[in-house]
Amino acid sequence: MRRLRLRQPGRGSVPGASQQCCECGYTDIRDRALQARFRCRSCGVVAHADLNASRNIARKGDVAWAAGRESRVPVTSRR
Numbered sequence: 196m197r198r199l200r201l202r203q204p205g206r207g208s209v210p211g212a213s214q215q216c217c218e219c220g221y222t223d224i225r226d227r228a229l230q231a232r233f234r235c236r237s238c239g240v241v242a243h244a245d246l247n248a249s250r251n252i253a254r255k256g257d258v259a260w261a262a263g264r265e266s267r268v269p270v271t272s273r274r
Contacts, residue, residue, distance in 0.1 A: 209252050216240055217250035 213233070215222040221237035228234065233247040240247075 209248075209255055212251040212255075213244055213248040215247075215251050217242070217247045217254070 211222055214224050214226055216226065216233075216235035216238060218240045219235060219238040221235055223236050226233055226235055227244060229244075231244055232241065233244040234241045
């Protein structure tokens, strides 16, 4: 049986998601002083670190989804 590698580059992780504030976007590695708590040094938001990271990942997913919907690829007709 094969084991799934969760930490492959480009798959399953978003760099900086756990260190970026989900409210103001400020990023600082010191914001994660404790494993489970995130505290933004810019705007003062305090949140569970996993919740903060999941909000950042969701926002990045929304941006990628919108970019895909706004694709500039020309439509070709089949005849």
